[in-house]
Amino acid sequence: MIKDKLYNWFKEGSLTIPSVLLTHYPKMGLDEKEVMLLLQLQNFIEKGENFPAPSQIADRMTFEESECLFMIQRLIQRGFVMIEEEVDRTIGDERYSLQPLYEKMITSYLVSQKQEEAVQVQVEGE
Amino acid sequence: MIKDKLYNWFKEGSLTIPSVLLTHYPKMGLDEKEVMLLLQLQNFIEKGENFPAPSQIADRMTFEESECLFMIQRLIQRGFVMIEEEVDRTIGDERYSLQPLYEKMITSYLVSQKQEEAVQVQVEGE
Amino acid sequence: MIKDKLYNWFKEGSLTIPSVLLTHYPKMGLDEKEVMLLLQLQNFIEKGENFPAPSQIADRMTFEESECLFMIQRLIQRGFVMIEEEVDRTIGDERYSLQPLYEKMITSYLVSQKQEEAVQVQVEGE
Amino acid sequence: MIKDKLYNWFKEGSLTIPSVLLTHYPKMGLDEKEVMLLLQLQNFIEKGENFPAPSQIADRMTFEESECLFMIQRLIQRGFVMIEEEVDRTIGDERYSLQPLYEKMITSYLVSQKQEEAVQVQVEGE
Numbered sequence: 001m002i003k004d005k006l007y008n009w010f011k012e013g014s015l016t017i018p019s020v021l022l023t024h025y026p027k028m029g030l031d032e033k034e035v036m037l038l039l040q041l042q043n044f045i046e047k048g049e050n051f052p053a054p055s056q057i058a059d060r061m062t063f064e065e066s067e068c069l070f071m072i073q074r075l076i077q078r079g080f081v082m083i084e085e086e087v088d089r090t091i092g093d094e095r096y097s098l099q100p101l102y103e104k105m106i107t108s109y110l111v112s113q114k115q116e117e118a119v120q121v122q123v124e125g126e
Numbered sequence: 127m128i129k130d131k132l133y134n135w136f137k138e139g140s141l142t143i144p145s146v147l148l149t150h151y152p153k154m155g156l157d158e159k160e161v162m163l164l165l166q167l168q169n170f171i172e173k174g175e176n177f178p179a180p181s182q183i184a185d186r187m188t189f190e191e192s193e194c195l196f197m198i199q200r201l202i203q204r205g206f207v208m209i210e211e212e213v214d215r216t217i218g219d220e221r222y223s224l225q226p227l228y229e230k231m232i233t234s235y236l237v238s239q240k241q242e243e244a245v246q247v248q249v250e251g252e
Numbered sequence: 253m254i255k256d257k258l259y260n261w262f263k264e265g266s267l268t269i270p271s272v273l274l275t276h277y278p279k280m281g282l283d284e285k286e287v288m289l290l291l292q293l294q295n296f297i298e299k300g301e302n303f304p305a306p307s308q309i310a311d312r313m314t315f316e317e318s319e320c321l322f323m324i325q326r327l328i329q330r331g332f333v334m335i336e337e338e339v340d341r342t343i344g345d346e347r348y349s350l351q352p353l354y355e356k357m358i359t360s361y362l363v364s365q366k367q368e369e370a371v372q373v374q375v376e377g378e
Numbered sequence: 379m380i381k382d383k384l385y386n387w388f389k390e391g392s393l394t395i396p397s398v399l400l401t402h403y404p405k406m407g408l409d410e411k412e413v414m415l416l417l418q419l420q421n422f423i424e425k426g427e428n429f430p431a432p433s434q435i436a437d438r439m440t441f442e443e444s445e446c447l448f449m450i451q452r453l454i455q456r457g458f459v460m461i462e463e464e465v466d467r468t469i470g471d472e473r474y475s476l477q478p479l480y481e482k483m484i485t486s487y488l489v490s491q492k493q494e495e496a497v498q499v500q501v502e503g504e
Contacts, residue, residue, distance in 0.1 A: 005380055006358045006387055009146075009235065016142045016268055016394055020135075022169050023186050031188045036158040043148050060149050062157045106258045109135065128257055132484045135258055142268055142394055232384045261398075261487065268394045272387075274421050275438050283440045284414040295400050312401050314409045361387065 015043050024108045030080070036061065037071055038080065041096050050086070050095035080104065141169050150234045156206070162187065163197055164206065167222050176212070176221035206230065267295050276360045282332070288313065289323055290332065293348050302338070302347035332356065393421050402486045408458070414439065415449055416458065419474050428464070428473035458482065 017039065025035050040060055044052040054069040061068065075081045080101045086093040143165065151161050166186055170178040180195040187194065201207045206227045212219040269291065277287050292312055296304040306321040313320065327333045332353045338345040395417065403413050418438055422430040432447040439446065453459045458479045464471040 002380060002383055003355070003358055003362060005236075005239070006362070006384065007355055008239065009232075009384055009387070010270070010354055010358065012145045012149075012235075014142050014144050014268055014392065015148065016140050016266055018140050018262070019138045019169055019173075022141065022166060023138075026186065026188050032159045032162040036161060040148060043145055047145075060152065062152050102262060103255070103259055106135075106255055106262065109138075110131075110255060110258070113131070113134065128254060129481070129484055129488060131254055132258065132261055132488070133481055135261070136396070136480055136484065140266065140394055142392055144388070228388055229381070229385055232381055232388065236381060236384070257488075257491070260491065261484075264397045264401075264487075266394045266396050267400065268392050270392050271390045271421055271425075274393065274418060275390075278438065278440050285410045287414060288410040292400060295397055299397075312404065314404050358387075361390075362383075365383070365386065 013047070015039065015046065017042070018102075018105065020109050021105055024105060024112070027112070028104050028108050029078070033063075034071065034075060034080075037068070037075070038098065038101055041081065042098055045096060045098070051083075051093065052096075139173070141165065141172065143168070144228075144231065146235050147231055150231060150238070153238070154230050154234050155204070159189075160197065160201060160206075163194070163201070164224065164227055167207065168224055171222060171224070177219065178222075265299075267291065267298065269294070270354075270357065272361050273357055276357060276364070279364070280356050280360050281330070285315075286323065286327060286332075289320070289327070290350065290353055293333065294350055297348060297350070303335075303345065304348075391425070393417065393424065395420070396480075396483065398487050399483055402483060402490070405490070406482050406486050407456070411441075412449065412453060412458075415446070415453070416476065416479055419459065420476055423474060423476070429461075429471065430474075 021035070025031075030038075037057065040057050041052070044050070044057070049056075054072065055065045057072075058065040058068040063071070072081065076083065080098075082097040082100050084095050084097045086095050147161070151157075156164075163183065166183050167178070170176070170183070175182075180198065181191045183198075184191040184194040189197070198207065202209065206224075208223040208226050210221050210223045212221050273287070277283075282290075289309065292309050293304070296302070296309070301308075306324065307317045309324075310317040310320040315323070324333065328335065332350075334349040334352050336347050336349045338347050399413070403409075408416075415435065418435050419430070422428070422435070427434075432450065433443045435450075436443040436446040441449070450459065454461065458476075460475040460478050462473050462475045464473050
């Protein structure tokens with residue numbers, strides 16, 4: 001039935017990403033594959049799957065599971081992703097956090113704002 | 127001033143993308159670089175820049191301008207992007223349209239839904 | 253520090269609502285106060301607070317707690333909100349679900365689409 | 379056809395609103411009817427209709443056109459909405475701007491952050 005199909009589609013939902021991530025990721029040292037992996041993580045987390053397996057992520061990407069795992073490890077080492085312990089559960093569960101990514105994004109944004117201001121002051125001073 | 131900085135950040139805005147795009151792009155024949163290019167296009171269009179130059183797009187990606195141009199041409203040939211004429215202006219301007227991308231995405235989603243239903247019917251029939 | 257303030261702001265997040273809800277709620281029998289209450293519920297749910305107390309909701313609205321409770325009860329009776337049992341927890345927790353709201357919204361959208369088509373067929377037939 | 383119906387639905391799009399607007403509008407002196415009117419304006423503007431007539435807005439709300447016009451005028455007087463001249467067109471068009479709303483929202487957010495900090499300092503000092 002059309003109504004069910006529309007509702008199923010609706011339930012899939014959407015992902016809202018800051019425009020600044022799109023304009024700043026190369027300055028932050030990220031490439032397109034890495035950003036897509038980070039968006040996949042965000043999508044999993046927002047749907048309540050806080051610690052997806054590399055195979056689950058790889059199923060939605062063009063990479064093999066092993067490359068996916070390697071990329072996640074690199075993103076953790078380089079300080080874009082963090083693994084947190086979930087404290088509100090009886091069993092010590094783990095979860096990915098993208099807080100470091102967003103903090104780096106804000107830092108990158110503020111740096112570029114400062115540079116623009118400096119340029120403007122220089123131009124006005126000439 | 128903090129207020130101005132927060133307002134500038136706020137003005138940058140955000141991009142809302144359907145989760146289905148993230149879960150279906152490999153089935154649609156797209157890779158991560160291409161999806162990121164398409165998201166850049168969407169971001170430009172939503173901010174009123176309907177026909178960004180390859181150099182503008184390349185500035186926000188890890189590619190050279192020439193590779194960016196090549197990728198856009200391939201995306202047009204393969205039916206993910208369309209160039210439309212803007213009719214509401216005096217001068218015949220052009221604009222990118224992502225309508226074909228979203229139509230392919232919906233087709234891909236419906237195909238996978240059908241496959242799931244078929245599997246379920248089979249399982250129930252066994 | 254400016255970075256922390258921006259990050260705090262960023263963490264507050266956003267709410268994505270279908271445009272169709274804004275264009276259809278009067279046809280669905282809802283008024284502005286009720287839609288705002290429903291958006292508050294959505295906002296709580298998306299932040300992981302699945303069963304906010306009427307006092308918590310009233311704190312963010314111009315109503316008293318008692319009016320807020322009354323409105324929620326009416327929305328449940330009229331089939332816009334549902335209370336579900338959370339099954340994945342040891343204790344039988346309750347949660348609000350807006351599924352009925354979205355189903356009604358889709359029904360309303362499909363009815364209006366059908367009416368438009370009927371009008372078009374009539375116009376073309378004349 | 380189901381694909382067309384899904385695509386039509388998809389095209390309707392969505393509206394992204396800052397959570398802070400939902401948690402702060404009463405402090406900003408707004409009530410639910412006014413917030414819904416402002417969301418309607420945002421929705422029109424994002425779809426490229428920068429100066430909708432009161433009758434267009436009233437069609438989507440539970441108010442009469444006259445009440446709608448009155449509310450808009452009040453929102454302008456109280457500094458939540460602004461009318462701007464569009465400069466990039468040959469004819470001097472007008473458009474609504476919600477910039478003052480968002481500036482007030484950020485101010486309200488910063489005030490509440492400051493109050494929370496003050497409370498925390500006091501608590502820690504005791």
